[in-house]
Amino acid sequence: MSERLEISVEKLSALIEDLNLDQRACNRLSSAGIHTVSQIIAKGKPDVLAIRNIGPLLANRIFSAVADYLGVSEDILEDDGITQLALKEKDKTLDPLNVSIVTLALPNNLILLLRKAGISRIEQLIKFRSNNYENNNLFGKVEARKIERALRLFVEDLDKKKMPQTATPQVAEENQNTEFSSLKNLDLVLNSLRLNERAWLVVELRSVRLLTLEEIAVEIGGVTRERVRQIIDQVNEKIRAKLSLLLFFYDYLNGRTEIIRKKLKNKGATIEFLASECKLQLADSNLIATDEDLERFIAIIRLLAISNKPWARERFGTERKNFTFLVCLVEPSIEKHAKVNQFLEREKEKIDN
Numbered sequence: 001m002s003e004r005l006e007i008s009v010e011k012l013s014a015l016i017e018d019l020n021l022d023q024r025a026c027n028r029l030s031s032a033g034i035h036t037v038s039q040i041i042a043k044g045k046p047d048v049l050a051i052r053n054i055g056p057l058l059a060n061r062i063f064s065a066v067a068d069y070l071g072v073s074e075d076i077l078e079d080d081g082i083t084q085l086a087l088k089e090k091d092k093t094l095d096p097l098n099v100s101i102v103t104l105a106l107p108n109n110l111i112l113l114l115r116k117a118g119i120s121r122i123e124q125l126i127k128f129r130s131n132n133y134e135n136n137n138l139f140g141k142v143e144a145r146k147i148e149r150a151l152r153l154f155v156e157d158l159d160k161k162k163m164p165q166t167a168t169p170q171v172a173e174e175n176q177n178t179e180f181s182s183l184k185n186l187d188l189v190l191n192s193l194r195l196n197e198r199a200w201l202v203v204e205l206r207s208v209r210l211l212t213l214e215e216i217a218v219e220i221g222g223v224t225r226e227r228v229r230q231i232i233d234q235v236n237e238k239i240r241a242k243l244s245l246l247l248f249f250y251d252y253l254n255g256r257t258e259i260i261r262k263k264l265k266n267k268g269a270t271i272e273f274l275a276s277e278c279k280l281q282l283a284d285s286n287l288i289a290t291d292e293d294l295e296r297f298i299a300i301i302r303l304l305a306i307s308n309k310p311w312a313r314e315r316f317g318t319e320r321k322n323f324t325f326l327v328c329l330v331e332p333s334i335e336k337h338a339k340v341n342q343f344l345e346r347e348k349e350k351i352d353n
Helices: 023-031 037-049 056-070 074-078 080-090 108-116 122-128 141-162 169-181 186-192 197-207 213-222 225-242 243-254 257-264 273-284 291-309 312-320 321-328 338-352
Strands: none
Touching: 023 056, 023 108, 037 056, 037 080, 056 074, 056 243, 074 080, 108 141, 108 225, 122 141, 122 243, 186 243, 186 291, 197 213, 197 225, 197 291, 213 225, 225 243, 225 291, 225 312, 243 257, 243 273, 243 291, 243 321, 257 273, 257 321, 291 312, 291 321
């Protein structure tokens, strides 16, 4: 019972790639539509054994890997409580961009090349292709074309699954183009968050003007401090659900932080100026964004820094700290950000001396 209580939802929602299984095991699970730890547990060993080309030895390795990852004994995986937790988590919609690259049905040699480049998930591939495979001698033009074709087919297939059966070919084509464009159009990405005007206003007041919850409640009128907190929590969850799409833009700009920072050095480093410099950097990419889109994008990153959620801290404060630091540093600076505070203190000391 105590072991069951120690299992977190985050671990249950982890992808099978996190289990350190071999390529063969991942391929066979993915081909059966199994992408997460919760899906393995919910299916159970008998049903996993029924999957084509998975025998007793491989099934035992899979469930042993799951138990090791969760830090429990293997027999606990059959506990009714664990099964119910897994079933509940399994029913949540898996971000289609966060699944294994095996889903693309690429030849094994390309899968191995992608893994050698540190790419195991669709979202990582999207980040990688944003640089047009540059600075990597693993991929030639032929390999790049095959990967691009597989990625496009994957996106088109996603869209077909979402479309009504009565959709006309013309509507189907338009929807497919829209779905693929959403990977590179920041306006479409931001719209996918489905934030109303009041939510965007709260984001602006909190992350751009740096108002407190009480001050925001007064500014908006007709809401309490608690309601403002709830709106911010809801916004954070919506951001978390669309993180893969946001990271597509984030990683591109994160790789150009030093260039942007040099341009900001002798300028009025405001959010508006940062947005305009980011837009200039996007000019050489296939990414599309207006100044207003980028200002909202920057506001979202600042909100995550202020909210300081564990998942956001890991994804933005550790893995992508350079651009996060720059976004928090521009005026008005988020002085509660530890590294920003340290930087400002050092600058102040230089002036005083």
